[in-house]
Amino acid sequence: MRFEYISVLALCGASLARDHQYCACQSGSGDSIDIDATTQLQNDNSKSYLWAQTSPAYWFADRHKPGPRFAGIYLKAANGKIDGDTFYNLCINNGGADSTCFDCSKSHQVRNVIYCDAA
Numbered sequence: 001m002r003f004e005y006i007s008v009l010a011l012c013g014a015s016l017a018r019d020h021q022y023c024a025c026q027s028g029s030g031d032s033i034d035i036d037a038t039t040q041l042q043n044d045n046s047k048s049y050l051w052a053q054t055s056p057a058y059w060f061a062d063r064h065k066p067g068p069r070f071a072g073i074y075l076k077a078a079n080g081k082i083d084g085d086t087f088y089n090l091c092i093n094n095g096g097a098d099s100t101c102f103d104c105s106k107s108h109q110v111r112n113v114i115y116c117d118a119a
Helices: 002-016 035-044 083-092
Strands: 022-026 049-051 076-077 097-101 108-109 112-119
Touching: 002 035, 022 035, 035 049, 035 076, 035 083, 083 097
Parallel strands: none
Antiparallel strands: 022 076, 022 097, 049 076, 108 112
16 A cells, blocks of 8 residues: 555656746745746756847736746756756756746747747
8 A cells, every 4th residue: 555655656757857948036925027037047057048139128927828827037948848847946046936837839020028829
């Protein structure tokens, strides 16, 4: 019985890790983007993470539409996708309190605002 319980936990833990297109550090759980922590993470890992937008553009957030939960600047992986667990740990190591990530397969930009049209 104990072995079955541990096996189920291992399967659940593996399924929680997810890859994403865009991520940023947060000031707190459920809080806004931490620009300083996200910038420090990118500076320390510039070969792994690139800015997902050009300055001064930022991603628009609308909880009822696809895209980020929080408006702000995000990073993308230099190759492939971002592992959510790895990014979270990097945020913590760079002064962030949490991380937030999202996927967006189609977007458009109006002036300095990027809108996600489809997840």
